[in-house]
Structures are given as structure tokens and as C-alpha cells.
Amino acid sequence: MTTPPTTDPATTHDLVERELAPELSEGALALDADVVRSYSADWALFCPADGAVALVRATCVEDVQATLRFASRHGVPVVPQGARSGISGGANAVPGCLLLSVERMNRILDIDVGERTVTVEPGIINQELKNALVPHGLSYPPDPGSVALSSIGGNVATNAGGLCCVKYGVTRDYVRKLVVVLADGTLATLGTATAKGVAGLDLRGLFVGSEGTLGVVVEITLRLVPLLPPPLTAVATFPDERAAAATVSQFMAGGAQPSMLESLDRTTLRLLNEFGDFGLDDQAGAMLLMQSDGAGHAPAALAEVEAFTAAAEANGALDVGFSDDAADSDALVAARRMAQPAYERHAQAHGGGQLLDDVCLPRTRMPEFYDELDRIRAASGLTIAVVAHAGDGNIHPSVFFDASDQAAVDCAEAAFDEIMQLGLGLGGTITGEHGVGYLKRHWLTKELDDGAKALHRAVKGALDPQGILNPGKMFDGL
């Protein structure tokens, strides 16, 4: 939509040395090609990442402002980066760009126990923040799979989700106030630290999930909740994915409010057992892992376990059990969290390729989804393993393939696309939590209607008239 900036890389390089370098904190600027290259990509496959001219590792707000003022002055593209743990290519370099990393801005600025808020710089890692809150009796719930790696700034940029969303919501639900640097270097405070506030438009929310296309977040005030109570954990195995999905649908329709409801398919169970000593029943066609947190209110959690058991048995469960032993529960959740490493191990041994998809649909439509996914498996001959934040209808199929075989790559990409089309067809979205980035930029145009596209263009044009902020990504097809 916006005209791509056209500054020549060599010219940009000279300008950076002459004009930008003197304005930055010591050590913030890197022009060394190897260093720049090492920051040029996130974890996505099939996304270009070449052509960055320089890397700014900002240590303060002023570094971010100086970089954006410079970029605006010369029409140089800027790619904002957090921990680069995303899997949609949103943090990847584009030709002629400056990489602007905020990973060094990682301080906790304030913990307000009375107000239950924390104010942080964007570079702090999600798990580190969680750890720092424990002594204060507070929790920050959002827990993307990348919780140990991803930064709060990146979580805000992608509106990250996770396992707890089914009860506790996503990143957006916790962001009270943001300080952002706009395309021209201007600083703006959006939202209010108070529990409620309706003074003006919700520009705070607009920046959450904007993937670096509207500005750079430099300070975040999050609301917190009291320490999450230890959960009861229930496990059920099923002959197939459809039965597990039907259980989820029935259980949730009955008024359940689990704090976690994950599903793992047959292939995932097998790959996990191959990866580590998890002792999962890999003869089962699917497994559900349900948690209900109810420390002070164990009766409610027990009732939820009973409702879950009933739903699972009604849908032909092979086995159902539960545990209130924290170590048992932790072991099961740890196994679930090892799915991605297990996938990687499998991929490495089978040609290297894994495409991780991320659709979200009404959970009542999940049984149909799994039927159709079987069709895609059969037609393509591909191994497709599935984990899902099933309570939210958020499904992550991983397509495995031999990356050295172009026909296999094409086949995998086609399956990846078919899965998104299937999600859309069932009333869902092309991405529940991983974002659009580069990987799904052309799919966004299939999801949005003409009016929504026009609105996207209007907002982007107004906030980034030169199109310097993360070009070629989310807005590329709009």
C-alpha cells in the first residue's frame, strides 16, 4: 500500500555513520556485517531476511527516538525487534533497513503491589518478569509457548497468547498503558495506569498486536492478578482427535472455566515419548490435559474435574484420571511444553522441515476440523502433528517435510495453506496468536473484508505516511 522506501543501502550506511551514530548511546550501534546478520531473522521458515544495513541495540528511549527521527528524515525502513522468537518473520530484516532491537531495555521500572501493576521496559523476558513478581504475591498470566524466551515487548507487539488464555485471556487483556515512539520519533503515552479509563480513543489497544507497523513500544504498564493458585490436573485419552474435540466442545458448553485445556494428537504423543521419558500413552489417538485452579475453592475445581470426566466418558475416552499432586501436574504440563522441542528433533531427523500453523476457530467446529485435517494428511501423505489450546479453539498443526526436496517443500506449503483455508471456512481466523508477519501477509487479505482493508490502509497511512515501519510484512498485501 505505502510506497516502499527506496534509499540505497550504501548511502544509508554512510548516513548512519555520519548522522545517527553520534546521537546513540555508546555501543548501541553495530555496523559489522556478521553482527547485523545474526540479528536479521526470527524463527520463521521461508521468510527472507537479507539486506539490513545496521543494527541499533537501544539502551534507552532516546536511542529509539533518535533512530526513528533519522529513519523518517531519510525514508529508511526500520524493523523493530524484541527477542526474535516469533515464528512469522515479523522481526526479519528487509532490504536497506535498520534493525532496531530493544532487548537491552529490559528493566522492571516499578512494581505497585497496592494497585497490582508493574511497569517494565519492553526487553524483559516473560518468565523473568513472572519470577520477579512471585515474592510480591502477584502473577502476570499470559504464557506463550515461548515464555522462557520471548520478551514482553514482543508479546505486546504480537498480542501473545498461550496455555492460560482459556481462563485468563491474552496479552491485550493485561496492558493498561504504553509509552510508544511514533514513526517520526515523537513520544506518546497511550492509555492510563488506572483500572478503568475512557479518555479518548483506545490507541493503547491499537498498538497491541500491531507487529511493529505503527511505532515502537518503549514502556509497558501491565495489570497483574494475585498469585495463581495450584491447579488440579486431569488427563484423558481418546481413540481419536475427533472424540477429544467433541469432549472439549461438550465440557465448555456446560459452563466450564478451566485454567488450561490442551489437546495432543497421536503423532505428538509419539514424538514426545521419542524425545524424552514422558510415559505418555502413544497408543491413544489423542490426549486432553485439563487444569482447574482452585486453591481456596477446591470444591469448584473438583466439580470441574467431575464435569470433565463425564464429558470425556460420554465421548468414548479410553482413560481418565486426575491429580492434585503439584509434581505430577507439573510433569504433565512440562511434557506438553516439550512438544515443540520434540517436533524439532523429529524434523532434524527427517529432512529439517517443520511448518507450524496457528488457526483459531469456534471450538464447536473442531471435530469437523480434525476430519478435514485427516483428509489433508491422506491426500498429501505428509506427517502432520497437532497440539491445540483446545479450550480456545486455537489449533497448531505442524507439517513436517524434507527441506532439501523442493517438491516436498511445495507440498508442505500447500498443506499449510489448506489448513488456513480450512480454518477460515469453519468461521475461524488465519492466526490465533502467532501473528501475520511475513509468513501470512497474503492470507490476511483473504480474511479481511474490503471495508476492514480500507480501514487498515487508512490507519497505517495516517501513522506511518512514509511506510518506514516494518514494511513488506502485515500490510504488504493490503
Place this chain on the structure above:
Amino acid sequence: MTTPPTTDPATTHDLVERELAPELSEGALALDADVVRSYSADWALFCPADGAVALVRATCVEDVQATLRFASRHGVPVVPQGARSGISGGANAVPGCLLLSVERMNRILDIDVGERTVTVEPGIINQELKNALVPHGLSYPPDPGSVALSSIGGNVATNAGGLCCVKYGVTRDYVRKLVVVLADGTLATLGTATAKGVAGLDLRGLFVGSEGTLGVVVEITLRLVPLLPPPLTAVATFPDERAAAATVSQFMAGGAQPSMLESLDRTTLRLLNEFGDFGLDDQAGAMLLMQSDGAGHAPAALAEVEAFTAAAEANGALDVGFSDDAADSDALVAARRMAQPAYERHAQAHGGGQLLDDVCLPRTRMPEFYDELDRIRAASGLTIAVVAHAGDGNIHPSVFFDASDQAAVDCAEAAFDEIMQLGLGLGGTITGEHGVGYLKRHWLTKELDDGAKALHRAVKGALDPQGILNPGKMFDGL
């Protein structure tokens, strides 16, 4: 910011008859001056409401589209309206405008029990929606004071709050998908009906709370929760407001998650007893009303009542008690909900004037707020009664005055302003839930920084380049 439209009312009247009338549903257009006048204002005081040329009572999306296409074509201002129960003048007429009411678009389009969502037209009244959900075992929590009068569309336009926000959040937290008509009549679908979704910018959230300045919402998909369990209710009385506020601060800092936490000051207690047979202790300086909902998990609710009792006693409570009798609880909450009618009765008997303010601050700052409010009372000699959604730090002081005495009016307006300044000074906002509208348009400029103002102008300019949507309100001072 945007140039106000300048079309002459007589010309507009002719154009409406000639061009717009044939495009509207039968009976949708009203040109009769009395009818138009009867729709020209909401409940705000001191806000102009003259000059509307015509009223469109839309019965379908096409009526809204036709009205906005017409308005765009001729640069005619449009004032979108729901139930006109707002108190900031946001729905008031402006000179030369078309009033565009969606009150007749009030159908429930779909209740999806499995997905726990409901899709409605904007005109449905909040309480009517709640009632319709009960047989399905579902709740829509947001409960503004106007719950019996205000429409869901208006709740969305103002991001309405209420008593349950302290646990259940505000309107925005429940909006999954919106269908909106843009300034030029284009239809756009924003967001997704699924539990999670990050495909593109959060334009859905941008429209929530935009007070009719960006477009007109014509369809709303809301997430729901299982029927809220019956709560335990605790009441405590205190010698003064400061002690009640300190109790709130201490109770919440201890990790409490009440489903309601309201405070009433001495004057409110007195006015309520004058208004009805509520039997409240009006010798007390303040009262707190706390609910903890825990049907299946009564132990947690009981623990919360105990924590509340301890905090109240530590802060010098005169009396603390609790009830698990639904009728008792309902009576107490009903008394709280009668505060506004009791205020109106008092105002009518004392010169007619009541200015209802709405600031939200960190709840830890509430004791200071009440100290300063006493100073404002003493300096002005005015009667100021206060109710507060205390758990959220959201305070509603009502300033009473003789509306026939200009000096008294000036004095009341000055106190109203001082209260907002006090809120800002304590790290709060000028409006927690009532919105900016006309009443607080110049105060918005004091809350937002220059960067946020620039962003507001950019977004408004992009979405409503002619400035026809609700001019002279939220954006008037930006």
C-alpha cells in the same frame, strides 16, 4: 481539528427530503421539529443540543449506510445515538446535523451456547440482553448504572463499566467482533468471533469507546460467561470516607478479587434513607458494600469476607456484617443502585442542579482524594455526595446546586473541574466510564500528551476526513 461541515440547515432539509428519504425504510425518517427535538439530547447538563435538521431511526444496516453515504456526499454532520442515556452530551445534536438513532435495531441475532457468544443489533437494552441469556445459563457481566436503560451499542460506544468491573472487566473485554458503517457508508467487519485472533490491527478495540466519532456500530458479537453465581455480601460502616478508602486499599493489596466493591459516603446514605426505606446507618461517615461470588466455591468467598472484615476492623470500622441470603444481598445492591434516583430527588428539591463527575485513580490514592474533596466541599460550601466503584478507584462525586442561580452554577462547575484536576494530579483519568462527549472535551486535552493528541488527530483524520461524525465532541479540543 477537522473543519466543521458548513452545510446550511435549510439546504440540508431539502436534500434530505429529496435524496435521503427515498433510500430509507418506511417510517425511518422524521423531519417533524418536535420529534427531532425529543431526540436531540442525552442526560447531560450544560451541553448544547440545538440545531438538528432530521432524525433517522434506522431499522436496518442499509438505513445506516444510506444515511452516511448521504452525509458524506454533502458534508452533513451525523450524531449517532443509542438509548441517549449517556451523561456527557455525546449523543446531543449539533447545528445542522442528522440524528442517527439505532434504537429500533434491537434484535438478538444469534445465541451460540457452545461458543458462549451472542450476536446482537446495537439497540438492544443491556438488561434485556441479560434476561434473554439466563435461560441459556449464560451471563453478559458489564452492568453500568444505566443497565436498565442503556443499549449495548451505547455501551460499546462508551466502553461502559459498572459495578462488576472490579472482577469482570468493562465492555471492551467482552467485544469479539463488530460490524461497523464507516463515514462514507462502507461496511466493515472488525475482529473475529473466535476466542483468540491476531489477524491485522485491533480495529475492533479502536471502535469500542470511540463515542460515534469513527463510525456507527451495527452488529456486535459478545463473549459471554457462565451464569454468575450468587454472591456473599458484606457491609461495613466507617466514621469517614478516608477509613473506607484505606480499607479498600488494604483489602485489595492483600490479593482480594471481589465481584463488587462499592462505597457510599455520609450524604449518599442520608439521601437514600430520605428517598426510600433502606434502613441504612446514616450516622456513619461511609459504607462499603463488598460481594464475593463463589457458589461452587463458598470457602473462597468466605475467606474473602474474612479478609474484608479484618481490613475494615483494622481501619476503624464502626460495624461489619455479612449475609449469604440472596434477598438481603439484593436489597443492599438495590439500595446502592438507587443512589442516582435519590440524588435526583434531592436535586429537584434544592434548585434542580446535579453535576455527576467520574474520575478514576489508583485505588491507593483514594484516601488522599477524599481529604482533598473535603477541602473542595469546605471552600465551595457545596453539597457533594459520593458513590464509588471503590475496588477500581472509580469515583463518582455529585455536585448539587441551585440551577436558577448563575453564581451557584459557576461555583458547581468550578468544583466539577477541581475534581477532575484532583484526579489527574493523583495519577488518574478525567473519566473512568462516562466518556468525554461534549462535557469533558476540553479536559481531554489536559490528560493526553502531545504525542497522543497527534495520534488522535491522525486517526480521526484518516477515518473521517470530512469531520462529519459527531463533531464538536471528543475531538473538539484536540
